Amino acid sequence: MVARRRNDGAARAASSPALALAVLVVFAFCARSASAVGSAPHAAFSYKEGDPDGPEKWSTLQKDWALCDSGTEQSPIDIAEVVVSKDLAPLEQTYRAGAAVVQNRGHDFMLNWTEGNGKLTLNGKEYTLLQVHWHAPSEHTVNGTRFDAEMHMVHEDSTKEKTVVSVLFSSKAAGKDSKLLDDLRPYFEKLTGKQNATEEVKGPIDPADWIDKASGYYRYEGSLTTPPCTEGVIWTILSKVADASAEQIDSLKSENKVHRR
Ligand SMILES: [Zn+2]
Numbered sequence: 001m002v003a004r005r006r007n008d009g010a011a012r013a014a015s016s017p018a019l020a021l022a023v024l025v026v027f028a029f030c031a032r033s034a035s036a037v038g039s040a041p042h043a044a045f046s047y048k049e050g051d052p053d054g055p056e057k058w059s060t061l062q063k064d065w066a067l068c069d070s071g072t073e074q075s076p077i078d079i080a081e082v083v084v085s086k087d088l089a090p091l092e093q094t095y096r097a098g099a100a101v102v103q104n105r106g107h108d109f110m111l112n113w114t115e116g117n118g119k120l121t122l123n124g125k126e127y128t129l130l131q132v133h134w135h136a137p138s139e140h141t142v143n144g145t146r147f148d149a150e151m152h153m154v155h156e157d158s159t160k161e162k163t164v165v166s167v168l169f170s171s172k173a174a175g176k177d178s179k180l181l182d183d184l185r186p187y188f189e190k191l192t193g194k195q196n197a198t199e200e201v202k203g204p205i206d207p208a209d210w211i212d213k214a215s216g217y218y219r220y221e222g223s224l225t226t227p228p229c230t231e232g233v234i235w236t237i238l239s240k241v242a243d244a245s246a247e248q249i250d251s252l253k254s255e256n257k258v259h260r261r
Pocket residue numbers: 133135152225
C-alpha cells in the first residue's frame with residue numbers, strides 16, 4: 001500500500017519539469033520546518049488507499065507533509081541483496097526495563113516508556129529509545145515477501161534525529177508464540193477500538209529482550225513511514241524474522257474487529 005504511494009510520487013515528479021521545480025521549493029521549506037515537525041503529535045491520516053486522507057493524499061494534508069510525495073529516499077522499501085552491507089558491527093544497545101504505557105493511536109498501538117529506557121549507539125551517536133509500535137502486515141518486504149507484522153522501535157538523538165530498529169514477525173512457524181506479544185496482548189485487547197485511550201503496563205518492560213542477539217541486520221537510510229515522512233532516518237532491520245501466532249498478529253489490529261472482514 002505504502003510502497004505504491006512512493007512509486008506514484010516518483011512517477012509524477014519525473015513527468016513535468018515545472019513540477020520538479022515546485023518540488024525543490026517545497027524541499028527548502030521542509031528543511032526549515034523539520035525540527036518543529038518532529039515532535040508534533042499524531043495528526044489524522046488514514047492507511048486506506050482511496051480515503052480522502054489516505055496515503056496518496058498525505059502530502060496534501062499539511063504543508064509540511066510534502067515529502068510523503070516528493071521525497072527521494074522514502075521508506076518503506078523492499079530489502080533486496082543490493083542494500084545489504086556485509087560488515088556491520090553488532091548492535092550497541094543499553095536498553096533497560098522501565099515503566100510503560102500502551103496507547104491506541106487509532107491506526108496502531110504504541111508502547112511508550114514513561115522515564116527513558118536506554119540507548120542505542122550508532123556511528124558514534126547516542127539515540128534514546130522513545131516508543132515502539134506495530135504494523136500488521138509489515139511495511140518492509142524482503143525480496144518481495146511481506147510479513148505478518150513489523151515492530152518499529154523509534155529512537156531519537158539530542159538533535160531530534162531519528163533512527164528505527166525494526167523486527168519482522170511471521171506466523172508461518174505454527175504454534176510458536178512471541179513472548180513479547182503475549183505479555184502485551186491483554187493491553188491490546190482492552191484498548192481495541194478505543195482511539196487515544198491508554199493503559200499502564202503492570203511490571204517493567206525490558207526492550208533488551210526483544211533484540212535477538214544472534215540475528216544480523218539490514219541497514220539503509222530512508223524516512224519515517226508516516227507523515228511528515230521526514231528523511232535522513234537510519235533503518236536497522238533484523239534479518240531474523242520473529243515468530244508469532246496468528247491470534248497474536250490479529251491482536252495488533254487497533255481498530256474494532258467487528259468492522260473488519
Ligand atoms: Zn512504524
